[in-house]
Amino acid sequence: MQRFSHTDPVPESLRGAIVALGNFDGFHFGHQAVVGRAIAKAAHEGRPAVVATFDPHPVRHFRPDAKPFRLTSLDQREALFGQAGADGMLVFAFDDALASLTAAEFVELLSDKLGVAGVVTGEDFTFGKGREGDVAKLAELGAASGMSAEAVGAVGMEDAVVSSSRIREALQAGDPATATRLLTRPFAVRGPVVHGDKRGRELGWPTANMEMGQYLRPAYGVYATRVRLPDGSEHDAVSNLGVRPMFDPPKELLETFIFDWSGDLYGQEVEVQLHHYLRPEAAFHDMEALKRQMDNDGAEARRLLSEGRA
Incomplete structure (x- = not known):
């Protein structure tokens, strides 16, 4: 084309x-x-x-x-x-x-x-x-x-006109499922992977980090996602969108942990599809509590994405 x-x-x-x-x-x-x-x-x-x-x-x-x-x-x-x-x-x-x-x-x-x-x-x-x-x-x-x-x-x-504004409202309400139905595919953010502060790696959850640029900001929080890599392959993942309230200074990022995959994506363009909203972004009283929640988020994301393929 x-x-x-x-x-x-x-x-x-x-x-x-x-x-x-x-x-x-x-x-x-x-x-x-x-x-x-x-x-x-x-x-x-x-x-x-x-x-x-x-x-x-x-x-x-x-x-x-x-x-x-x-x-x-x-x-x-x-x-x-x-x-x-x-x-x-x-x-x-x-x-x-x-x-x-x-x-x-x-x-x-x-x-x-x-x-x-x-x-x-x-x-x-x-x-x-x-x-x-x-x-x-x-x-x-x-x-x-x-x-x-x-x-x-x-x-x-669903008894209403399909419109971009209706899709934006659904995403901002933490309802990616409605956005998916109206779009006929999941809302997806595409962009280069940028360097972060390596906090995820320290916690055992190394992430591919992306800036949101001119994309609409869906509700901040944790999502079950799928990632399309530069080679065209797709992988289940869990992502956090927000400003990371546990860390200082606050910095808005879309941080994605790709299940059962390892490699270097820095500078490469990937696409992250939002499938399920798991929970709002939150602060925890210590790093161990954060890690336990990340483990739970990962398990829930795997379950939901697996059900979607059944």
Whole structure:
């Protein structure tokens, strides 16, 4: 799959594409419906299928001090779009120039510069300076430019609309199971393994440590997790997300102990999937009490992850 920016020349093989247009952060069940319709339409018309996203997220552009809220990195989205069957990924680099485009100018960018033949969006999609454009405007302006446009309705699950905000709320409430159902896969943090202070190693629980960056912060605490290593293998694990109240100075990390595995991961990129929330982060009166709790957490994580495969 080819990835390109809206400021790049469009690859010839992707001109005349049907484009799924949205933020698609998380690429949840509702997003998959939009992208699936675009891919099906592209196949019917014999055209390439491209998924467009925005980076940084428009919220980050207009509110740079907003707390981290991302559900997926750009690289994760690229992989997910490819798995869904897209031929390309178009990244709109959201800056002042893009934010200042009127609805008409944005449609002109799509149809003329990018050579888009048709667009599929969610029914709540807005665009253009001041969010002046909606799906009706997109259809009107698109028709004048010879570009088709259609919208896919919201998708419901468990008596509510599937949305990124609903997934964020579930994760912040310590409910990764609900997030998994809405995403159709576990929420996962991908990033390089960084050096820590080796406290876990001293306790017999050496961990792979990651910084959270722009990812949403799920509820602090201990999770049963699975880890995908650079070689593609997956391993059961137990992870602690938080600021480690037993140690000074506090430092936020996602610390993961991989069961039945040893090796050096420093500087390598891994992905940690959150499957089950075990307990909140806590301070203990001494290191022995902490170690006993870590032993219990590890045993519970093994049990839950094993049950999930039964």
